[in-house]
Amino acid sequence: MSTPTAPTTDWTRLLLEQLEWHWAHQLRPRLEGLSDEEYTWEPVPGCWSVRPRGRSSAPVQAGSGAFTIDFAFPEPEPSPVTTIAWRLGHVVVGALAVRNAAHFGGAPADYASWEYAGTATEALEQLDDAHDRWVRGVRTLDAQALAQPCGEEGFEHDPMAALVLHVHREVVHHGAEVCLLRDLHHARTRAERGQRLL
Structure with a gap:
């Protein structure tokens, strides 16, 4: 009598x-119509953001193009509040583009050499x-590839699957922060319009 074969996962x-449900049903639809005003809105003084070159007062101003992203090393305690522009820059470069370059044939990427978006x-x-390249890359990984050590700093002894989970968590949680900032901006705008009508 043969032993039944366990279904493969x-x-x-x-x-x-894990990523694509959130991307399609939550994050990406919530970003439609994002305005430049929302993109750079600073809800409190002292925010980190993406700014025209030479306009930042942050200790580190990274980027190779006309815009730079604010940083400091070591990071201040407490961490500064960040704008939508900063959060999107972090997701694009730190979560996705760097990993696309390391694992999926993407162009070299890091915070210092990136050309940050001004709009x-x-x-x-x-x-x-960055998202589309990442998804295409992950789709090529079979169970054996996902079990191989990824070799990335901070994940030296972890399988590639652990890095994939980490990147997806980064996109989900920073994306949620971006959506919250949009909600706050819309609420502020509605309140200001209401005050002007009084």
Whole structure:
């Protein structure tokens, strides 16, 4: 009598569904119509953001183009509040583009050499490009590839699946922060309009 074969689990599909459900049903639709005003809105003084070169007072101003992103090393305690522009820059570069370069044939990327988006439209184009390359790359990973050590700093002894989970958590939680900032901006705008009508 033969032993029944246990069903195999499609880990690649499950990992992608973790990100893609959130991307399609929550995050990306909530970013439609993002305005430049929202993109750079600073809800409190002293925010970190993406700014025209030479306009930042942050200790570190990273970027190779006309815009730079604010940083400090070590990071201040407490961490500064960040704008939508900063959060999208972090997701595009730190979560996605750097990993696309390391694992999926993407162009070299790091915070210092990136050309940060000066407009909301450009930022969303960068986000879509980085997301799409990442998803195509993860789709090529079978169970064996997901079990291999990824070799990345901070994940030296972890399998590639652990890095995939980490990147997806980064996109989900920073994306939620971006959506909250949009909600706060809309509420502030509605309140200001209401005050002007009184």
